[in-house]
Amino acid sequence: MKFIDEYRDPVAAGHCLDAIRRLVTRPWTLMEVCGGQTHAIVRFGIDEMLPSGVTLLHGPGCPVCVTPLEKIDRAIALASRPDVIFCSFGDMLRVPGTDRDLLSVKASGGDVRIVYSPLDALKVATANPDKQVVFFAVGFETTAPGNAMAVFQARRAGIPNFTVLVSHVLVPPALEAILGSPKCRVQAFLAAGHVCAVMGYAEYLPIAAKYKVPIVVTGFEPLDILQGIYLCLKQLEEGRAEVENQYTRVVSKQGNRPAQALVADVFTVVPRAWRGIGEIPRSGLGLSDAYADFDAEQRFDLSAVGPRPEPAECIAGLILQGLRMPHECTAFGGRCTPEHPLGATMVSSEGACAAYFRHRRVAGGQAATL
Numbered sequence: 001m002k003f004i005d006e007y008r009d010p011v012a013a014g015h016c017l018d019a020i021r022r023l024v025t026r027p028w029t030l031m032e033v034c035g036g037q038t039h040a041i042v043r044f045g046i047d048e049m050l051p052s053g054v055t056l057l058h059g060p061g062c063p064v065c066v067t068p069l070e071k072i073d074r075a076i077a078l079a080s081r082p083d084v085i086f087c088s089f090g091d092m093l094r095v096p097g098t099d100r101d102l103l104s105v106k107a108s109g110g111d112v113r114i115v116y117s118p119l120d121a122l123k124v125a126t127a128n129p130d131k132q133v134v135f136f137a138v139g140f141e142t143t144a145p146g147n148a149m150a151v152f153q154a155r156r157a158g159i160p161n162f163t164v165l166v167s168h169v170l171v172p173p174a175l176e177a178i179l180g181s182p183k184c185r186v187q188a189f190l191a192a193g194h195v196c197a198v199m200g201y202a203e204y205l206p207i208a209a210k211y212k213v214p215i216v217v218t219g220f221e222p223l224d225i226l227q228g229i230y231l232c233l234k235q236l237e238e239g240r241a242e243v244e245n246q247y248t249r250v251v252s253k254q255g256n257r258p259a260q261a262l263v264a265d266v267f268t269v270v271p272r273a274w275r276g277i278g279e280i281p282r283s284g285l286g287l288s289d290a291y292a293d294f295d296a297e298q299r300f301d302l303s304a305v306g307p308r309p310e311p312a313e314c315i316a317g318l319i320l321q322g323l324r325m326p327h328e329c330t331a332f333g334g335r336c337t338p339e340h341p342l343g344a345t346m347v348s349s350e351g352a353c354a355a356y357f358r359h360r361r362v363a364g365g366q367a368a369t370l
């Protein structure tokens, strides 16, 4: 298959691993930002092929995982209303709220619909003028342009029964939060290629310079990731801290300017709580004043749904910051499984706990049976 098999070629991967082994002279700790990269790393066993001493930590780049519990509870409250059709990408339906998830709302009669695009939610609104249609707008910079387009079109077409429940997050402030922590172990980042396809990578330049940390924009196939790791390690071994672009077939320095302009029109930068991590300043997007009419949190009274504590034994917040690994959670593979998740990192297709459960099958350090 063109553009897939080429990036999974085992011979080329072997050459890349040999180059990494020749390069490394001491231990280094890297973090891949994106949950999609985490799944590729665990699925293909990339971390286990690296020289001992080279450690990959799994970062916060799983949008489902970092959507705060309060926002999930608000989604559930909205979806439970008889006058609402609640539209969402499918991976949000199993994310546990405080007491239940969206799938259980659907099972008990709530009108919860899986859509594959926010524009599909707009069509639902047009077809159901007697209902309020709410779309759950989550994700990083990658999904923001599509969600912005839906709101833009709703205003232009004058669709009055459409709103969005927004929980967008931004990558650069999260990297700064990780790097600013006294517990930070990360010495280099594999940045998420798809985020940079939209945003470019210029905004990473001051972060690399300030924290003296290499940042390599990296794709998602095994050879992309191995090459990204090689470029990070080469910088570290040579004492450099620069932004490099491994994903040149997709990413440019300036990114997608029309998409950025649309996002800047519809959204504004806001503080955002990250599930298990806490609030990070200027790390989210909310609707700008010009589009406030489309904000579900303004149209509906959700004041009864406030911040809630996470399940005590779930350490997903520490995992998302690279401070713990999934199999170090005492609930992993026992009380917490994809069928019965305690935390979002076990249910999301980009969650680190789900990756370990699916591909590595360890529980408490022991081989687990499924």
Ligand code: SF4
Pocket (backbone or CB within 6 Å): 313, 314, 315, 316, 319, 326, 329, 330, 331, 332, 333, 336, 337, 341, 342, 343, 344, 345, 346, 353
């Ligand atoms: S295994 Fe489950 S309980 Fe443990 S950190 Fe992951 S999601 Fe949370």
